[in-house]
Amino acid sequence: MVERAMQDKMIVEDQESKINELIGKMTLEEKVGQLTQIVPSLYGAFEEIITKLVEGEISYQEFQAMEKNYHKDKIREGILGSMGGVTGAEISNELQKIAIEESRLGIPMLFGLDVIHGYKTIFPIPLAEACSWDLDLIEKTAEIAAKEASSAGIHWTYAPMVDITRDPRWGRIAEGAGEDTYLGSMIGAARVKGFQGEDLSEFQRVLACAKHFAAYGGAVGGRDYNTVDMSLQTLHEVYLPPFEAAAKAGVGTFMSAFNDLNGIPCTVNRYLLTDVLREQLGFKGFVVSDANSIAEVVVHGESVDRKEASKKALLAGLEMDMSHGTYQQDLPEQIKNGDIPTDVLDEAVGRVLRVKFHLGLFDNPYRTSKEVEEKTLLAPEHVEVAREMAQRSIVLLKNEDNILPLKKNHKKIAVVGPLADNQKEMLGTWAITGNPEEVVTVLTGIQSAVDKDTEIVNAKGCEVTGNENMDFEAAVQLANESDVIIAVVGETADMSGEASSRMDLNLPGRQEDLLKALHHTGKPVVVVLINGRPLTIPWAAENVSAIVEAWQLGIQSGNAIADVLFGDYNPSGKLVATFPYSVGQVPIYYNHPKTGRPAGKIKFTSKYIDGPSEPLYPFGFGLSYTTFEYENLLISSSEVTKEGKVTVYIDVINSGDRTGEEIVQLYISDVVASRVRPVKELKGFKKVALQPGETKTVSFEIEIKNLGFFNEAMDYIIEPGLFKVYVGPNSKEGLEGEFSLV
Numbered sequence: 001m002v003e004r005a006m007q008d009k010m011i012v013e014d015q016e017s018k019i020n021e022l023i024g025k026m027t028l029e030e031k032v033g034q035l036t037q038i039v040p041s042l043y044g045a046f047e048e049i050i051t052k053l054v055e056g057e058i059s060y061q062e063f064q065a066m067e068k069n070y071h072k073d074k075i076r077e078g079i080l081g082s083m084g085g086v087t088g089a090e091i092s093n094e095l096q097k098i099a100i101e102e103s104r105l106g107i108p109m110l111f112g113l114d115v116i117h118g119y120k121t122i123f124p125i126p127l128a129e130a131c132s133w134d135l136d137l138i139e140k141t142a143e144i145a146a147k148e149a150s151s152a153g154i155h156w157t158y159a160p161m162v163d164i165t166r167d168p169r170w171g172r173i174a175e176g177a178g179e180d181t182y183l184g185s186m187i188g189a190a191r192v193k194g195f196q197g198e199d200l201s202e203f204q205r206v207l208a209c210a211k212h213f214a215a216y217g218g219a220v221g222g223r224d225y226n227t228v229d230m231s232l233q234t235l236h237e238v239y240l241p242p243f244e245a246a247a248k249a250g251v252g253t254f255m256s257a258f259n260d261l262n263g264i265p266c267t268v269n270r271y272l273l274t275d276v277l278r279e280q281l282g283f284k285g286f287v288v289s290d291a292n293s294i295a296e297v298v299v300h301g302e303s304v305d306r307k308e309a310s311k312k313a314l315l316a317g318l319e320m321d322m323s324h325g326t327y328q329q330d331l332p333e334q335i336k337n338g339d340i341p342t343d344v345l346d347e348a349v350g351r352v353l354r355v356k357f358h359l360g361l362f363d364n365p366y367r368t369s370k371e372v373e374e375k376t377l378l379a380p381e382h383v384e385v386a387r388e389m390a391q392r393s394i395v396l397l398k399n400e401d402n403i404l405p406l407k408k409n410h411k412k413i414a415v416v417g418p419l420a421d422n423q424k425e426m427l428g429t430w431a432i433t434g435n436p437e438e439v440v441t442v443l444t445g446i447q448s449a450v451d452k453d454t455e456i457v458n459a460k461g462c463e464v465t466g467n468e469n470m471d472f473e474a475a476v477q478l479a480n481e482s483d484v485i486i487a488v489v490g491e492t493a494d495m496s497g498e499a500s501s502r503m504d505l506n507l508p509g510r511q512e513d514l515l516k517a518l519h520h521t522g523k524p525v526v527v528v529l530i531n532g533r534p535l536t537i538p539w540a541a542e543n544v545s546a547i548v549e550a551w552q553l554g555i556q557s558g559n560a561i562a563d564v565l566f567g568d569y570n571p572s573g574k575l576v577a578t579f580p581y582s583v584g585q586v587p588i589y590y591n592h593p594k595t596g597r598p599a600g601k602i603k604f605t606s607k608y609i610d611g612p613s614e615p616l617y618p619f620g621f622g623l624s625y626t627t628f629e630y631e632n633l634l635i636s637s638s639e640v641t642k643e644g645k646v647t648v649y650i651d652v653i654n655s656g657d658r659t660g661e662e663i664v665q666l667y668i669s670d671v672v673a674s675r676v677r678p679v680k681e682l683k684g685f686k687k688v689a690l691q692p693g694e695t696k697t698v699s700f701e702i703e704i705k706n707l708g709f710f711n712e713a714m715d716y717i718i719e720p721g722l723f724k725v726y727v728g729p730n731s732k733e734g735l736e737g738e739f740s741l742v
Contacts, residue, residue, distance in 0.1 A: 015357045019350050025105060028332050031349045033079035035320050036328045037112065037288065040068040040085055053432055055494045056424055060433050064088070070095055078103035079328070081352060082110040082156075082320065087433065089373040092153025096365050107353070108361035112156035114430055115206070116175060117141070118554060119148035121382040122427050122434035124393040125496075125532055126161065126191075128551035130177035131573040131622070132392035133663045133685055135190040141389050142194025144382045147204040151368050151376035152433075155359055156207040158255060158288075160191035162242035163212055166589040168577060169222025171500030174429050174532035174552075176217065178576030179589045179619060181238050182682045185245035192249040200252065201360025203367070204376070210246035212257035212290060214272050215239045219259055222586065223501045228259045233675070233710045235261070244281050252285040252355050256318055258293050265300045267293045268309065273317030286319035286351040294318070294326045306330050311340055319348040378438065383556065390553035390560030395573040396623040397547040403524050404546050405567025405625060406484060412455045414482035415443050416475045416518065417489045418464045418511070419530045425464075428552030429497025429532055438555045442488045442528060445558025449566045457482065464492050465509040472517050479521045486565065487518055487544075488528045493552060496532025505536040505583045512539060519543050528561060534579040541616055549575075567625065572661040572687070574622035574730065581616045584608070590619035590731040591678040620665050620682075620730035626656030626692065630664075630728055633735040639742050640704055642718045646739050648700045650727045654690035661689045666700045667731060668707060669724040674717075675709060680726060683707075700727075704741060 023031070042049050049066070052058045070091070074080040075098045086092050092111050099109045117123045123141045132138065142160075149157060161175040164184050177184040188210065195208040215235055219226040230239075243254070254277060257266040266272055267289055277283045297309035310330040313321075321327035334340045356362065396404070406413070419425055423439035447456050461475035479485045489511040494500060506512065516539070518525050524545040529535065532552055540547060548571075550561050563569040580588045585608075599607040599614075607613040629652070636647040652664055666684035670677040684700040708718035720741045728734015 015354065018362070019353045019357070022105060022107065022353060023346050023349055026349070028335060030078045030105065031345055032328055032331050033074070034081035034107070034349045034352045035331075036080055036325060037082035037084055037320055037322050038071060038080065038325055039083065039323060040070050042066055042068055060435070072098055075099050075109065076102045078105055078107065080109070081107070082112060084112045084322065086111045087113060087152050087154060089151065089153045089368045089370045093366050093368070100365050108356055108365040110155050110356060110359075110361070111153055112158060113149065113154045114159070114432065115145050115149045115154065115157035116159050116161070116430035117428065118145050118386070118431070119152065119154075119433050120377040120435065120438075121145075121148060121386050122431045122554035123386050123389050124551055124553045125174045125428035126176055127174050127178060127532065127577065128393035128553060129389060130183070130187055130576040131395050131551070132389065133183070133574055133687060134392055135186055137385075137389055137392060138187055139190040139194035140385055142191045143197070144385060146195045146206040148377050148382070150204045150206050151373040153368055154206060155361065155367070156209065156253070157195060158209045158211060159195070160188050160208065160246070161211050162188035162246055163215075163217035164239050164242065165217030166587040167217075167219075167222035168505060168534040168580070169501050169503065169583070169586060170217060170219060171224055171429075171496045171502070171533070172217070172498055173577060174496040179578060180576065180591065180682050181241050183576060183685070185242045188242045189245040189249040192246050192251045196250060196252065200358045201363070207252045207355065207359055208246075209253040209255050209288065210243050210251045211255035212266070213243055213254050213277065213287070214257060214266060215261050216257040216259050224499050225258045228261050230262070232714055236710050236714070240276065247281045247283045252358065254283065254285065254287045256287055256289050256293060258290050258296070260300055260302070265293075265297045265302050267318060268297055268302065268312035268316045270316040278317060285355055286348070287317060288320040289313065289318055289322045291323040294321055295324050307334065310334070314340060314344060314348060319351050386554055387556040387559050390556045391563055391569045393551060393553060393573055394560065394564050394571050395549040395575055395621075396564070396571040397549050397617055397621070398541060398544070399623055399625075400545045404526065404548075404565065406526070406565055408449065408454065408566050409451045410454055410483040412457060412482040413446070413450065414475075414478045414485045415446055415456055415458045415488065416461050416479065416485060417487045417514065418460050418462055419490055420460070420486075420488040421458060425493045425530060426552055426557035427554060428493050429500070431493070431554070434555070440556055440558035442558045442561050445560070445562035446486065446565065448559070449562035449568070461514045462510045464490070464511065467510060470510060472514060475514065476517050476521060479518050479523055482523060485518050485521070485523050485525045486528060487515055487525055488530060489515065490530035490535070491532055493532070502533075503583070505534065505580065505586075507535060507537065515540055515544065526565065528565075534577050536580055536582055536616070538581055538616055570625045570658055570660045571622070572624060572663065574620050574663045575617055576619070578615045578619050579617035581612050581614070584611065585613070585615065588615055591681050593676045594679055618730055618732045621732070622663070622730070624656075624660045624662065626654055626658040626660035628660070628662045628690070628729060629653045629655045630735050633725075633727055633737045635725060635737045635739050637739060639740050642704050642741060644704055646702050646704070648702065648725055648727060648737070649697055650735065651695050651697050652688055652690065653695045654692055657692050659689070659691050661687055662729065663687050664698045665728060665730065665734070667726040668702070669726070670707065671722040671724055673709065673719055673721065674711060677709065680724075680731065682731070707741070
C-alpha cells in the first residue's frame with residue numbers, strides 16, 4: 001500500500017509538472033481555446049436541424065450524413081480544446097490526429113456527447129431505471145453506455161443528471177432519479193462509477209458530468225429554464241446531496257444549471273461554483289456551462305453584455321464554455337487589460353488539462369478504432385442487459401382480481417393504442433444516437449410471448465395527441481371479439497425531456513376516451529403506460545383491470561413488457577416519483593414538511609375542498625404477482641448517542657404462491673426539532689428475493705450522523721429527541737418503531 005501511494009504521488013507530481021510546463025508555453029489564445037467547446041457546424045439552419053434531431057423528426061443516421069464543418073482550422077491552430085457532437089471512431093481519430101500532430105503543442109481534444117441512457121444500446125430512461133432501485137444494474141448500464149460511446153470516439157458524457165424534482169410537469173424529470181434525495185444520491189454515484197470505473201484512463205471508460213448545478217429541478221411551475229427560489233436549508237438538505245455523492249464518487253466534471261438560484265444565475269454563481277463546489281465538496285475537476293448559458297446571463301438581466309457575463313463566469317469558477325464561443329470572443333481582451341487576473345485563467349486551464357491527463361489522452365489520444373466500434377455497438381450481452389434493466393424498471397400499479405399475469409393460451413388478445421406498434425417513442429428522450437429500427441415494439445413482444453395458436457389483433461384507435469386518425473370503432477370491434485384487451489397508451493418521447501414541460505398531466509389527446517370505449521365492452525382491460533413522467537390517471541385507476549407502468553424502456557421495450565404481462569418476470573419496481581391524483585396537487589412529494597393543521601376530516605385543515613390531498617400512488621409504491629408481509633420490527637437500542645448507530649431488523653415473508661423480490665424501505669421521522677422537519681425521510685432500502693412461504697430477516701444500520709439538518713445559521717446539527725422508524729413496502733405503509741437520541 002505504501003509503495004502504491006508513493007507511485008501515485010509520483011504520477012501526480014509528474015502530471016502537475018507537465019501541466020505547468022504546458023501552461024508556460026501556451027499563448028493567450030491557446031489557453032482560452034482549452035476553455036472552449038463548440039460543435040460541428042452544419043451547412044444550413046443549425047438550430048432548426050438540431051431541434052429536428054432531438055425531437056425525432058430526422059434520424060441520427062440522416063444527421064450524420066449531413067455535410068459538416070469540423071473546425072479543423074481551429075484544432076490545427078491549437079485554439080480549440082473540446083468539441084461536442086463528434087461521433088464515430090474514424091472522424092474522432094482524424095480530428096485527434098490533427099490536434100496531436102499538427103497543432104503547436106499537441107494537446108489532445110476532448111470529445112463530448114449527451115449519452116444519457118445508452119449510446120446505441122438504448123436502456124430505459126433514467127427515471128425508469130431508478131424504479132428498479134437496483135444500484136448494481138444501474139451501474140452496469142452506465143458501464144455499457146461508456147463502452148459503446150468510447151468505442152465511437154467519445155471521451156465525455158454529459159450525465160448523470162442528479163437533479164431532484166418534486167414537480168412532474170418538469171420535462172426533465174425523465175432524466176433523473178425522481179423526488180428523493182437519499183435514493184437519488186445513491187443512483188447518481190452508481191452512474192458515475194459505471195461511466196468512469198476505478199481508473200478513467202482504462203479502456204472504454206468515459207468522463208462523467210454531474211448536472212445541473214444546482215437546483216434546476218426546483219424550477220417554478222415545473223417550467224424548464226425558469227427561476228428557482230428556495231431557502232439555503234432546502235438547497236443543502238434536498239438538492240445538493242446528490243451532487244456531493246457524485247463528487248465523492250470521483251466525478252470528473254460538473255455542469256452549471258440554466259436557472260438562476262435566489263436571483264443569481266448558476267452560470268455566474270460564485271457561492272455555488274466555488275464556495276460550495278470547491279471549498280465544501282472538495283471538487284477537483286472542471287465545470288462546464290450548459291449550452292449557451294454564459295451568453296444567456298445577459299438575457300437574465302444580470303450582466304450588461306456577454307463580456308461582463310464571461311468575466312463573471314470565469315471568476316465564479318466556470319472553466320469551460322459550451323457551444324457559443326463566448327469565452328473565445330470575450331475573454332482575451334479582458335485578460336490583456338488586466339480586468340481578469342492571468343492566474344485565474346491559468347488555474348482554469350490547469351483544471352481542464354488535468355482531466356485530460358486523468359483520461360489518459362496524453363498517453364493514448366486514439367482510444368478506439370473502427371474495428372473496436374463495430375465489435376462493441378449493440379453487442380449481444382449489451383442487449384441482454386437492456387432487457388433485464390427494462391424488466392426491473394416496470395412498476396405494477398394495479399392488478400384487480402390478479403388478472404395478471406395473463407395466460408399465454410388465450411384464444412384472442414387485442415393489442416390496441418397509439419403506442420402498441422411504435423418503435424421510435426419507446427426510446428424516450430435524449431436517445432439521439434439510438435436507432436428506432438432496433439426497438440422491439442410492445443406488439444412484437446406480445447406476439448413472440450404467446451402460444452402459437454393465440455391470435456393477436458391490433459388497432460391503433462387514435463393518435464397520442466390530437467383528434468385526427470381516430471378509429472375507436474375498429475379498436476372496439478377487435479376488443480369485443482377478444483378475451484382480453486391490452487391498451488398501450490401514454491406520451492411520445494418528445495413530450496418529456498428538455499424544453500418539454502406540461503401544464504396537463506392527463507393522458508394526451510383522446511387516449512382516455514379510447515380507454516373508456518374499451519372498458520364499455522365489458523372485457524378486461526390491461527393498461528400499459530409508455531411515458532416519461534408521472535401522469536394523472538384517476539379514471540383508469542378506478543375502472544380498468546390492471547395498470548402496468550412501463551415508462552419508455554429503450555430497445556428491449558416490447559420483450560420486457562411481454563415478460564411481465566405473461567409472467568416470465570415477476571415485477572418488482574417501485575415508484576421514485578409520486579403519482580398525483582390531479583395536477584392541482586403539484587408539487588406533491590412524500591417527504592413534505594409537517595404542518596400545524598395536517599389534513600383531516602374537519603374543515604380547517606390543510607386539504608382541498610374539491611379533491612383528495614393524498615396522491616394516487618405514493619412514492620415507493622409497486623405491486624408484485626406475489627404478496628409480502630412484514631413482521632417483528634426490532635430496533636437494537638432504545639437510546640443512542642449522536643456518535644452511535646442503531647440497527648433495525650424486520651422479518652419479510654412471501655405469503656403468496658410465486659417467487660418474488662421485494663424492495664424493503666426504511667423511513668425516519670424526527671418527531672420534535674428546532675426547525676420543522678419532513679413527515680418522514682427514506683434512509684435505507686434493500687431488495688430481498690423470497691420463495692413462496694419463505695421468511696428472511698432484513699437489517700438496516702442507521703448512522704445517527706445522517707439524521708441531522710441545517711439550522712438558521714446554516715450549521716449542520718444533530719439534536720437529541722425521539723425518532724420514529726417506519727419499515728414497509730412504500731412510503732405510506734409498514735410497521736413502526738422508535739428510538740431516542742440522548
